[in-house]
Amino acid sequence: MALVSPVGSEYTPNNLIEFIKQADFMDLYQQNLAATDTLIVAKK
Numbered sequence: 001m002a003l004v005s006p007v008g009s010e011y012t013p014n015n016l017i018e019f020i021k022q023a024d025f026m027d028l029y030q031q032n033l034a035a036t037d038t039l040i041v042a043k044k
Helices: 013-022
Strands: 002-007 026-032 038-043
Touching: 002 013, 013 026, 013 038
Parallel strands: none
Antiparallel strands: 002 038, 026 038
8 A cells, every 4th residue: 555645734744754654654755846845655
């Protein structure tokens, strides 16, 4: 299963990564899309 989530004003990349880790997702990586936008991808 793959999870792809944009990071918005509700979550910082670090907050979202910690939340995803608590849900037992692994192989996390983040991709910068623009100056303030980040995409988080994880696999389970």
